[in-house]
Amino acid sequence: MTTRExxxxxxxxxxxxxxxxxxxxxxxxxxxxxxxxxxxxxxxNSLGRLPRATPxxxxxxxxxxxxxxxxxxxxxxxxxxxxxxxxxxxxxxxARPGEVLVADSTSVNLYKLLQAGVGARxxxxxxxxxxxxxxxxxxxxxxxxxxxxxxxxEVAADVDTGLTLDDITAVLDDRVAVVVLxxxxxxxxxxxxxAAVTELARASGALVLxxxxxxxxxxxxxxxxADLAVGCTYKHLNGGPGAPAFLYVRRELQGSLRQxxxxxxxxxxxxxxxxxxxxxxxxxxxxxxxxxVLATAAVEVGARISAEAGMPAIAAxxxxxxxxxxxxxxxxxxxxxxASPRESDRRGAHVSVEHPxxxxxxxxxxxxxxxxxxxxxDRIRFGPxxxxxxxxxxWDAVDRLADVLASDAHLPYSATRSRVT
Amino acid sequence: MTTRExxxxxxxxxxxxxxxxxxxxxxxxxxxxxxxxxxxxxxxNSLGRLPRATPxxxxxxxxxxxxxxxxxxxxxxxxxxxxxxxxxxxxxxxARPGEVLVADSTSVNLYKLLQAGVGARxxxxxxxxxxxxxxxxxxxxxxxxxxxxxxxxEVAADVDTGLTLDDITAVLDDRVAVVVLxxxxxxxxxxxxxAAVTELARASGALVLxxxxxxxxxxxxxxxxADLAVGCTYKHLNGGPGAPAFLYVRRELQGSLRQxxxxxxxxxxxxxxxxxxxxxxxxxxxxxxxxxVLATAAVEVGARISAEAGMPAIAAxxxxxxxxxxxxxxxxxxxxxxASPRESDRRGAHVSVEHPxxxxxxxxxxxxxxxxxxxxxDRIRFGPxxxxxxxxxxWDAVDRLADVLASDAHLPYSATRSRVT
Numbered sequence: 001m002t003t004r005e006x007x008x009x010x011x012x013x014x015x016x017x018x019x020x021x022x023x024x025x026x027x028x029x030x031x032x033x034x035x036x037x038x039x040x041x042x043x044x045n046s047l048g049r050l051p052r053a054t055p056x057x058x059x060x061x062x063x064x065x066x067x068x069x070x071x072x073x074x075x076x077x078x079x080x081x082x083x084x085x086x087x088x089x090x091x092x093x094x095a096r097p098g099e100v101l102v103a104d105s106t107s108v109n110l111y112k113l114l115q116a117g118v119g120a121r122x123x124x125x126x127x128x129x130x131x132x133x134x135x136x137x138x139x140x141x142x143x144x145x146x147x148x149x150x151x152x153x154e155v156a157a158d159v160d161t162g163l164t165l166d167d168i169t170a171v172l173d174d175r176v177a178v179v180v181l182x183x184x185x186x187x188x189x190x191x192x193x194x195a196a197v198t199e200l201a202r203a204s205g206a207l208v209l210x211x212x213x214x215x216x217x218x219x220x221x222x223x224x225x226a227d228l229a230v231g232c233t234y235k236h237l238n239g240g241p242g243a244p245a246f247l248y249v250r251r252e253l254q255g256s257l258r259q260x261x262x263x264x265x266x267x268x269x270x271x272x273x274x275x276x277x278x279x280x281x282x283x284x285x286x287x288x289x290x291x292x293v294l295a296t297a298a299v300e301v302g303a304r305i306s307a308e309a310g311m312p313a314i315a316a317x318x319x320x321x322x323x324x325x326x327x328x329x330x331x332x333x334x335x336x337x338x339a340s341p342r343e344s345d346r347r348g349a350h351v352s353v354e355h356p357x358x359x360x361x362x363x364x365x366x367x368x369x370x371x372x373x374x375x376x377x378d379r380i381r382f383g384p385x386x387x388x389x390x391x392x393x394x395w396d397a398v399d400r401l402a403d404v405l406a407s408d409a410h411l412p413y414s415a416t417r418s419r420v421t
Numbered sequence: 422m423t424t425r426e427x428x429x430x431x432x433x434x435x436x437x438x439x440x441x442x443x444x445x446x447x448x449x450x451x452x453x454x455x456x457x458x459x460x461x462x463x464x465x466n467s468l469g470r471l472p473r474a475t476p477x478x479x480x481x482x483x484x485x486x487x488x489x490x491x492x493x494x495x496x497x498x499x500x501x502x503x504x505x506x507x508x509x510x511x512x513x514x515x516a517r518p519g520e521v522l523v524a525d526s527t528s529v530n531l532y533k534l535l536q537a538g539v540g541a542r543x544x545x546x547x548x549x550x551x552x553x554x555x556x557x558x559x560x561x562x563x564x565x566x567x568x569x570x571x572x573x574x575e576v577a578a579d580v581d582t583g584l585t586l587d588d589i590t591a592v593l594d595d596r597v598a599v600v601v602l603x604x605x606x607x608x609x610x611x612x613x614x615x616a617a618v619t620e621l622a623r624a625s626g627a628l629v630l631x632x633x634x635x636x637x638x639x640x641x642x643x644x645x646x647a648d649l650a651v652g653c654t655y656k657h658l659n660g661g662p663g664a665p666a667f668l669y670v671r672r673e674l675q676g677s678l679r680q681x682x683x684x685x686x687x688x689x690x691x692x693x694x695x696x697x698x699x700x701x702x703x704x705x706x707x708x709x710x711x712x713x714v715l716a717t718a719a720v721e722v723g724a725r726i727s728a729e730a731g732m733p734a735i736a737a738x739x740x741x742x743x744x745x746x747x748x749x750x751x752x753x754x755x756x757x758x759x760a761s762p763r764e765s766d767r768r769g770a771h772v773s774v775e776h777p778x779x780x781x782x783x784x785x786x787x788x789x790x791x792x793x794x795x796x797x798x799d800r801i802r803f804g805p806x807x808x809x810x811x812x813x814x815x816w817d818a819v820d821r822l823a824d825v826l827a828s829d830a831h832l833p834y835s836a837t838r839s840r841v842t
Contacts (some may be wrong), residue, residue, distance in 0.1 A: 024484075024488045024489075026489065030484075030488060041491060043491070043492050046492050047487075047491055047492045047495075049488075049491065050483065050484070050487050050488035054483060055480060055483050055484050055488075058479060058480075058483055058715070059476060059479075059480060062471065062475060062476050062479055062661070062719070063445075063451075063471070063476050065662075066468075066471050066661055066662055067445045067451060067470075067471035067476075068445075068447065070462060070464070070468055070470070070792065071464050071467050071468045071792065071794075072792075073662070074468075074662075077662060077663075104525065104526070104529065104710070105525070105684070105709055105710025105711055105713075106710055106711070107682060107684030107685065107686075107709045107710035107711075108525065108529055108682060108684070108709055108710055111681075111682045111684075111709075131696070134685075134694075135685045135688065135691075135694045135695070136683075136684045136685035136710065138696070138698075139683035139684065139685060139688065139697075139698035140682065140683050140684065142683060142697070142698055143681055143682065143683035143698065144681075147681060232711075234711070240483070240487055240714070240715050241486075241487055241494070241495075241498060241711070241714035241715065242498075242710075242711045242712045242713040242714040242715070242716075242717075243713070243715075244713070245710070260532075260564055260565075260568060261528065261529060261532045261561065261564065262557075262560035262561050262563060262564035263526070263528030263529070263532075263557045263560065263561065264528065264555075264556045264557035264560060265528075267556065267560065270556075271797065272797060273555075273556045273796075273797050274556070275552070275559070276560075276563070277559075277560035277563055277564065288526055288528045288529055288532075289525070289526025289527055289528035289529055289557065289663075289666070290526055290527070290528075290653075290655070290662070290663045291663045292526075292663040292664070292665070292713060292716055293661070293662035293663040294479070294661055294662065294663070294664075294715060294716050294719065295663075295713055295715050295716045296663075298483070298715065371491065371492065371493075373492075375694075376692065376693060376694050
């Protein structure tokens with residue numbers, strides 16, 4: 001049996017242990033409460049924690065750049081979307097400068113790049129997505145397909161272990177324009193091979209549009225092998241609730257792609273305010289309206305922390321944390337079925353378990369200070385964040401869950417589901 | 422001749438004078454510097470000033486709601502977009518509860534509602550916009566027209582005095598699906614009759630999609646007479662750089678309109694994460710991705726100030742400030758030609774003047790502490806903000822401009838235009 005001391009030993013050897021202090025804890029003044037009754041937050045892949053540097057960074061933009069600089073600060077702000085994009089490109093995405101833009105929401109970016117991809121594949125009338133993908137991905141794909149009279153073809157992937165290259169091969173043919181896929185599945189955490197899938201799609205003439213929402217900041221991503229991607233900054237990048245998302249377009253494709261929302265921030269000579277829309281050459285052509293300056297300042301802080309820690313170390317700790325979780329579930333919680341890949345190199349930094357009373361268990365855990373995420377219909381999802389979750393936190397969370405299960409403490413909870421996460 | 426004492430008298434009688442203290446000034450600690458060398462900011466219709474309450478409101482959301490509340494704060498955040506929308510609806514837009522949503526950028530909202538409007542007028546193949554409208558409006562219209570194989574018909578309006586009902590009548594027929602118009606023109610400030618234009622369009626079976634960016638918070642808007650609208654919150658609403666925009670959809674139309682970006686925040690039972698997109702009944706169906714929580718907190722502060730001051734008083738002061746400006750230009754600056762409506766009830770809270778060296782004059786003014794806005798090709802735009810600009814500020818700004826013109830102090834400035842505002 002794996003002991004709490006074993007977990008402590010892993011923490012002692014953790015090269016990222018010092019990064020915990022970069023984040024706000026739950027104790028007085030934002031210190032970390034390490035007591036036995038502390039909150040154990042395992043939902044950093046829904047909303048990442050607040051970096052300690054963020055309040056001052058946001059306050060500086062609000063009070064100095066906006067409050068004192070006023071319109072003069074646009075000289076600085078106008079490059080913010082690509083400056084922070086370049087931080088993400090170099091630090092966490094394996095992309096080149098000028099390939100990543102921070103803008104809009106993940107859903108809006110997905111729409112823009114999906115439309116751009118469809119436009120680049122005239123005559124093809126099929127979009128591919130995964131039936132188990134995150135709702136917004138499926139809904140956006142359905143909407144775009146409807147607009148163009150296209151068909152949506154679903155990849156039949158295993159909901160726990162994710163899709164295989166054979167699953168992808170089975171849906172590809174010369175009718176497919178764009179494949180939309182999450183690199184890390186939002187429920188199971190199952191990861192697919194970005195380079196191999198992109199190559200398969202390219203061979204059949206299709207583009208892959210990757211949703212990196214659960215991958216960015218948790219696994220090593222090498223976008224040099226990809227054509228199109230979008231992703232979220234408020235999960236493992238710790239950019240804040242509803243923070244602006246990012247989009248990636250391979251440099252060589254940028255000039256040939258057009259996105260449909262022709263806003264003035266994509267215009268070549270923006271302040272000439274000319275009669276016709278002529279998109280700029282670079283990744284800014286995928287920008288639309290005036291960029292969200294305050295919120296992007298928070299994104300920059302989070303992005304720089306992940307870049308500093310380095311994705312190899314972050315990904316390695318993510319695998320180790322979830323390995324510990326899987327081991328402890330095996331050893332102590334036979335009532336739960338693992339609903340994620342067992343091999344750590346086939347998943348992101350979260351794992352799900354299945355139980356008929358998953359909802360009630362989630363509520364009982366929350367009341368005992370453990371914050372996982374419930375995912376419909378019967379999954380509890382644990383997302384230990386490599387930058388601030390300790391191995392002993394995982395051990396204690398499983399211990400509290402074992403207590404709940406052993407005492408049937410979850411049964412009094414209502415099965416009514418209204419929680420929003 | 423109108424004297425500085427006359428301007429002081431207007432300030433003494435100003436019922437909104439006390440609202441100036443709600444905003445951050447340029448002196449130490451954000452106090453107002455009222456000295457002769459002070460900055461005179463007449464660009465509040467490009468980027469409004471920082472309300473004094475905003476830093477604390479943003480800090481509370483960052484440090485308490487995000488930092489301590491984490492995902493639990495979604496219980497509060499999930500209603501934020503409509504809660505702040507309702508503040509705008511009741512306080513500044515003349516709309517009903519549940520008709521206004523804060524979301525995305527103005528450009529993205531324009532795209533969503535324009536596509537929704539086109540979808541609601543099948544068989545019609547013309548979009549109308551104004552050749553002198555703000556670039557993003559024209560570009561978005563052009564993009565949507567291209568997607569649907571529609572024609573763009575331009576209203577031939579006078580660039581200084583704006584469009585008339587005859588101008589509108591001339592372009593309306595049974596081919597027009599949607600008319601996109603700014604209620605207050607971004608250069609001239611010319612205002613059109615919202616109710617009358619909407620009625621004309623309805624009579625021909627078309628929808629009007631209003632862009633209220635320069636109108637909201639500066640003139641009285643009565644959306645009870647309108648069908649569709651979008652607008653900006655970082656100008657006269659003082660919501661911060663790149664703040665989320667708003668959209669309005671008349672309650673009776675909401676159920677019949679579909680927007681094209683089918684994101685998960687528009688879904689009826691969002692956390693069921695069901696297989697198909699089924700938009701909710703209310704204005705939230707025009708939402709897309711996860712809402713920008715931090716930035717919307719700043720919008721709320723600004724919106725509440727305008728609502729508290731009341732749009733009748735704000736609009737009256739806007740007319741009085743620009744009346745003073747027009748009078749002073751007439752009296753003291755014969756070199757300038759007024760490029761805005763002369764009648765105060767036909768314009769918003771800004772006026773433009775024309776001069777061949779408008780760009781150089783703008784630079785010379787900025788160096789003398791007056792911040793107007795240059796608008797291509799030869800306009801200087803003055804936007805005194807009713808909530809914090811005094812009549813004496815307008816007088817002093819004109820006085821400094823008179824000095825520049827009298828001494829040819831603007832001539833040494835380069836004609837190269839690179840300023841970003």
